[in-house]
Amino acid sequence: MTEREAIDAQKNGPNTVESLSSDLRALGLAQGMVVLVHASLSSLGWTSGGPHAVVHALRAAVGESGTIVMPTHSGDLSDPARWENPPVPESWWQTIRDTMPAYEADRTRTRGMGATAEVFRDGKNVLRSSHPAGSFAAEGPVAAQIANRHSLSWTFGEESPLARLYDLDGWVLLLGVGHEHNTSMHLAEYRADWSGKRTQTEGAPIMRNGVRVWASYEDVDLDSDDFPEIGRAYERSRESRSPAEGITDVRTGRVGRAECRLLRQRPMVDYATEWMAKNRSDQSGG
Numbered sequence: 001m002t003e004r005e006a007i008d009a010q011k012n013g014p015n016t017v018e019s020l021s022s023d024l025r026a027l028g029l030a031q032g033m034v035v036l037v038h039a040s041l042s043s044l045g046w047t048s049g050g051p052h053a054v055v056h057a058l059r060a061a062v063g064e065s066g067t068i069v070m071p072t073h074s075g076d077l078s079d080p081a082r083w084e085n086p087p088v089p090e091s092w093w094q095t096i097r098d099t100m101p102a103y104e105a106d107r108t109r110t111r112g113m114g115a116t117a118e119v120f121r122d123g124k125n126v127l128r129s130s131h132p133a134g135s136f137a138a139e140g141p142v143a144a145q146i147a148n149r150h151s152l153s154w155t156f157g158e159e160s161p162l163a164r165l166y167d168l169d170g171w172v173l174l175l176g177v178g179h180e181h182n183t184s185m186h187l188a189e190y191r192a193d194w195s196g197k198r199t200q201t202e203g204a205p206i207m208r209n210g211v212r213v214w215a216s217y218e219d220v221d222l223d224s225d226d227f228p229e230i231g232r233a234y235e236r237s238r239e240s241r242s243p244a245e246g247i248t249d250v251r252t253g254r255v256g257r258a259e260c261r262l263l264r265q266r267p268m269v270d271y272a273t274e275w276m277a278k279n280r281s282d283q284s285g286g
Contacts, residue, residue: 015047020057023255031063034170043176044256051115067140103132132204136161156186176258179231188272194280
């Protein structure tokens with residue numbers, strides 16, 4: 001959608017910090033929540049202040065007692081041998097490994113995360129984790145607990161911000177995006193066992209003892225192709241619960257013009273772990 005089309009579609013005027021924060025509260029975002037946000041700015045409709053307004057609205061909704069987390073991945077800091085869109089000539093690989101600037105948490109830009117995550121990353125009170133390719137940024141009372149322990153190997157595993165969010169029984173906000181962007185399901189990939197599960201060696205430039213080095217590390221060979229299917233199945237499993245049980249693990253609604261979901265992370269990860277163990281094994285013939 002072009003900006004002209006977005007303007008024409010806003011029959012009731014532009015989104016504002018106030019209107020977005022009101023929509024977020026109606027969705028269920030509340031003071032004191034710890035929430036991992038995946039956001040598509042364009043899906044919200046025309047917004048006065050753009051991504052800055054979205055960040056302000058999120059802060060207003062969770063308040064000073066709440067903590068916001070966003071993925072701030074920089075996937076270009078990776079082994080060029082694995083690049084596909086587009087690939088580079090093999091003759092370039094070693095030159096890239098030798099010369100690519102090292103990851104700097106306070107300076108390295110995100111890649112493919114969207115304008116909202118990039119604006120959030122650059123905030124003065126935001127902490128960013130140390131992983132060169134799969135970092136997360138956090139702001140709020142438990143930001144350090146989430147961001148300060150991120151191992152180089154096993155990017156989204158037990159020593160990652162995703163696992164700390166799980167420990168805190170936090171939430172996931174899909175703000176105009178689907179489960180294909182739900183990075184918390186990667187934590188389930190580390191926890192689940194299935195036939196054909198593989199590990200691989202990755203690489204990225206980092207600073208070690210003040211010196212720029214190319215660091216190799218082990219990781220799970222990740223695959224998000226089935227995340228939308230897992231998300232749909234999880235939501236159906238929640239819908240089947242009796243209303244008398246007071247289930248609020250999944251909340252849906254609109255923020256601006258976007259269809260959004262607010263989900264408790266822990267039961268979702270537990271469900272995805274079991275789903276992968278069964279269904280990925282079935283698909284691989286295990």
